[in-house]
Amino acid sequence: DVTNERKMRDSMRFYLQKVLVAQEEERKRIARDLHDDTGQSLLLLTHRLDAISADPKNKLSKPVQEKLSELHSLAVESLDSLRRYAQELRPAILDDIGLIASLEWIADNLIAEDGIDVNVQVDMRERDLPHEAQLTLFRIAQEALVNIKRHAQASEVVIRLEAAAGKLTMVITDNGKGFKVPMPLSQLGSTEKLGLLGMQERAQLLSGSLNIQSELGKGTAIIVEVPLEE
Ligand SMILES: Nc1ncnc2c1ncn2[C@@H]1O[C@H](COP(=O)(O)OP(=O)(O)OP(=O)(O)O)[C@@H](O)[C@H]1O
Numbered sequence: 001d002v003t004n005e006r007k008m009r010d011s012m013r014f015y016l017q018k019v020l021v022a023q024e025e026e027r028k029r030i031a032r033d034l035h036d037d038t039g040q041s042l043l044l045l046t047h048r049l050d051a052i053s054a055d056p057k058n059k060l061s062k063p064v065q066e067k068l069s070e071l072h073s074l075a076v077e078s079l080d081s082l083r084r085y086a087q088e089l090r091p092a093i094l095d096d097i098g099l100i101a102s103l104e105w106i107a108d109n110l111i112a113e114d115g116i117d118v119n120v121q122v123d124m125r126e127r128d129l130p131h132e133a134q135l136t137l138f139r140i141a142q143e144a145l146v147n148i149k150r151h152a153q154a155s156e157v158v159i160r161l162e163a164a165a166g167k168l169t170m171v172i173t174d175n176g177k178g179f180k181v182p183m184p185l186s187q188l189g190s191t192e193k194l195g196l197l198g199m200q201e202r203a204q205l206l207s208g209s210l211n212i213q214s215e216l217g218k219g220t221a222i223i224v225e226v227p228l229e230e
């Protein structure tokens with residue numbers, strides 16, 4: 001019956017919010033561990049390898065020197081990708097230089113790795129947005145871009161941020177294949193797809209809303225609206 005269904009939905013909502021907060025904490029912890037432990041070990045490894053190669057007392061043969069240098073490159077590459085991974089988990093740039101630079105950073109990654117043309121357009125003042133809101137919007141954009149990468153087959157993406165009339169609007173548009181949007185989105189909960197649903201929940205955590213406009217063959221627009229504090 002209706003009351004029961006409502007209760008179920010409320011409790012699902014409650015848990016999803018807890019999950020989102022826990023997920024953020026967990027990501028922070030993993031990013032820190034990766035950076036502090038694994039990152040430090042890899043750095044040490046590169047230094048040790050350097051020291052072995054550089055010490056004439058070791059009298060290394062040419063082939064051994066070449067092997068060492070290969071190992072060194074490998075360790076440096078691992079360190080690079082580990083740093084990138086830690087950044088994605090907990091973008092330090094978000095804390096340092098804010099939402100817009102972070103969006104430009106994921107846009108650049110998408111351009112470099114997937115050849116998708118991403119354009120970030122901003123018509124707002126970042127300092128009007130509390131840090132919490134910046135993180136939430138960043139996560140929504142990140143998830144939207146993951147979806148575009150995985151499902152859309154798009155060649156162009158526009159991320160637009162605009163503040164007007166007491167609210168902030170973020171629109172992420174792709175020119176990909178589009179899809180039939182499930183109504184309501186909570187339907188997706190039973191299929192273990194949590195991307196769109198999580199994006200919606202995050203928007204609602206900021207007392208905002210998420211809308212999806214998608215047309216088969218024409219692409220998708222994800223529209224997030226969040227009230228701005230006066
Ligand atoms: N930009 C997009 N273009 C085309 N289809 C999309 C787009 N975004 C989402 N979809 C469709 O909507 C579905 C639901 O997306 P959602 O992010 O909720 O789940 P998912 O990506 O399949 O799994 P995950 O839980 O890992 O995110 C996708 O499976 C895909 O079919």
Ligand SMILES: [Mg+2]
Pocket residue numbers: 143146147194195196
């Ligand atoms: Mg997804």
